[in-house]
Amino acid sequence: MDERRTIDVMKQIVSGVDYLHxxxxxxxRELSLENVLMNKGRRPHDPIPWAVGI
Structure with a gap:
C-alpha cells in the first residue's frame, strides 16, 4: 500500500472511531492493526462490529 492510500485508510479509521465516541x-477498547480488515472495496472495517456494543 502506498503512502497516499495509507493516509486515506487512516483517515477513514479515525473518522469511524470519532463517530463511535x-x-x-x-x-x-482494542483498536490495533490486527483489528482492521479491508473489504473488497479496499475500505477498512472492524472484523467484529457487534463487539463494540458489549
Missing part, C-alpha cells in the same frame, strides 16, 4: 458514546 462523539455520536454513539462508545469506546473501541
Amino acid at each position: 462523539r455520536v454513539l458514546h462508545i469506546a473501541h
